[in-house]
Amino acid sequence: MDKMPVLSTSPLFEMLSNQELEYVAELSRPRRFSAGQVIFEEGELGDSLYVIGAGEVEVVRRDAAGELKVIAVLTPPQFFGEMSLIDKEYRSATVRARSDAELLHLTAENLTAFRKQHRDGFTFVVINIARVLSARLREANTRLAARL
Amino acid sequence: MKPKRLSELRALIQSAEFTAWWQSLLEARATIGTTEAHYEELLAQATLIDFRAELSQKNAIDTLYRAGEHEDTAAAMLAEATELENKSFRGVSDFEEQRYRASEAWYRLGAAEKSLDEAKDAKRHPAEIQTLERALRSSAEDYDKENSRKARLWDEVERLWSRSAEVSLLVAEQRAQGKKVRSQAEKLFGTAEERKQKGKALRAETDAAAKAMEAAKAKASALLEQARLNFGCSSGVDFLYFRHKDDQRLAWAVALVDDRESYNVEVQPLHLYQVDRARGVGFLEPARAAALNLEEADRRFEQYFLQGRKGQGAPGAA
Numbered sequence: 001m002d003k004m005p006v007l008s009t010s011p012l013f014e015m016l017s018n019q020e021l022e023y024v025a026e027l028s029r030p031r032r033f034s035a036g037q038v039i040f041e042e043g044e045l046g047d048s049l050y051v052i053g054a055g056e057v058e059v060v061r062r063d064a065a066g067e068l069k070v071i072a073v074l075t076p077p078q079f080f081g082e083m084s085l086i087d088k089e090y091r092s093a094t095v096r097a098r099s100d101a102e103l104l105h106l107t108a109e110n111l112t113a114f115r116k117q118h119r120d121g122f123t124f125v126v127i128n129i130a131r132v133l134s135a136r137l138r139e140a141n142t143r144l145a146a147r148l
Numbered sequence: 149m150k151p152k153r154l155s156e157l158r159a160l161i162q163s164a165e166f167t168a169w170w171q172s173l174l175e176a177r178a179t180i181g182t183t184e185a186h187y188e189e190l191l192a193q194a195t196l197i198d199f200r201a202e203l204s205q206k207n208a209i210d211t212l213y214r215a216g217e218h219e220d221t222a223a224a225m226l227a228e229a230t231e232l233e234n235k236s237f238r239g240v241s242d243f244e245e246q247r248y249r250a251s252e253a254w255y256r257l258g259a260a261e262k263s264l265d266e267a268k269d270a271k272r273h274p275a276e277i278q279t280l281e282r283a284l285r286s287s288a289e290d291y292d293k294e295n296s297r298k299a300r301l302w303d304e305v306e307r308l309w310s311r312s313a314e315v316s317l318l319v320a321e322q323r324a325q326g327k328k329v330r331s332q333a334e335k336l337f338g339t340a341e342e343r344k345q346k347g348k349a350l351r352a353e354t355d356a357a358a359k360a361m362e363a364a365k366a367k368a369s370a371l372l373e374q375a376r377l378n379f380g381c382s383s384g385v386d387f388l389y390f391r392h393k394d395d396q397r398l399a400w401a402v403a404l405v406d407d408r409e410s411y412n413v414e415v416q417p418l419h420l421y422q423v424d425r426a427r428g429v430g431f432l433e434p435a436r437a438a439a440l441n442l443e444e445a446d447r448r449f450e451q452y453f454l455q456g457r458k459g460q461g462a463p464g465a466a
Contacts, residue, residue, distance in 0.1 A: 026434040113433040
């Protein structure tokens with residue numbers, strides 16, 4: 001997988017310089033998952049995030065009846081797994097490959113190494129995560145307001 | 149281990165001396181790969197031929213036992229045939245005796261018939277005729293009995309002759325089988341011996357290949373030792389290590405392998421990594437000379453925070 005086109009289009013790395021992106025590319029490791037394969041499960045400890053390079057993944061959670069429900073489908077160049085990386089909590093949902101998928105994997109240690117080398121770049125990565133979380137919170141608020 | 153700055157290390161890696169050393173190491177490692185593959189192939193062949201030699205030897209022994217069994221069977225059948233022959237002689241003798249008895253009974257029967265006919269012709273007393281009639285019936289019964297026994301004895305003689313002939317024929321075939329199987333066993337012993345010799349030759353070749361492989365490994369080790377002496381580094385198997393000139397806690401690691409799986413990053417040959425001295429290659433950071441300068445960084449923050457908002461990025465999940 002050519003890492004640079006994936007990283008440079010991902011919202012996670014928006015505003016990063018080429019030099020910073022190249023460093024992230026070196027730190028990230030490609031992972032391949034076949035359709036249906038679980039990437040991580042709800043309740044697991046997580047210290048890494050994934051950027052989608054190719055294919056689709058689906059985010060699933062169990063409903064009150066215990067049945068798995070797809071709550072989101074993610075495509076390139078979206079990313080996932082950042083919540084547990086930030087709040088150090090257990091994975092809030094299961095993510096599995098919807099089709100054969102190629103992902104870039106970045107651990108907390110990789111991001112720490114990135115921070116040591118590129119402090120501002122790291123700050124932007126954190127800002128980008130905050131932006132995505134903020135967007136999701138707004139969306140949730142809108143849905144909640146519609147139900148009231 | 150001499151301390152170095154990253155720029156010094158880069159210059160060293162690009163030097164003619166280092167390039168020549170790296171080429172030698174690549175060649176030595178390629179030779180290790182080739183000799184290892186050759187050694188493993190020969191070892192597999194030698195092990196296989198040894199196994200096949202053992203199998204042939206075992207088959208030869210089993211076949212030899214089978215030949216012995218055929219020969220034993222032939223001997224047992226010959227004894228049975230001889231016994232049957234003897235029994236048949238006794239049977240013929242018994243038959244001859246019985247034939248004599250049956251002839252006697254036949255003569256007695258003829259005499260009884262004649263006496264009865266004469267008595268009837270002479271119109272003798274009915275009581276006498278009745279006595280003669282009883283005597284005739286008794287002679288007829290005697291004759292039937294003796295004649296039947298004679299027939300049974302002849303049947304038995306014929307059965308013994310038939311069985312004896314059959315067994316005698318099979319004796320010959322069993323002997324022939326014995327010879328044939330013994331010959332097969334001899335061939336198998338020959339094959340086993342041939343394979344043992346081939347195995348010996350392959351073992352010798354395998355030993356030579358092992359020596360070549362060890363020599364290639366020794367050459368690679370010598371090159372790593374040479375690197376330690378000439379470049380002032382410490383040498384592992386996958387990396388060369390140099391002390392960091394500006395930070396005692398850090399070191400530089402120069403990759404000597406292409407390994408995309410075993411480390412936290414995809415390791416590529418001659419790429420430079422910064423490692424913590426305590427953790428070593430447990431965590432590799434790609435080596436970089438300088439970070440983005442502060443002015444450029446500041447501009448980006450200004451653009452983001454002070455010059456309006458960008459559109460929201462596509463949300464992730466989980």
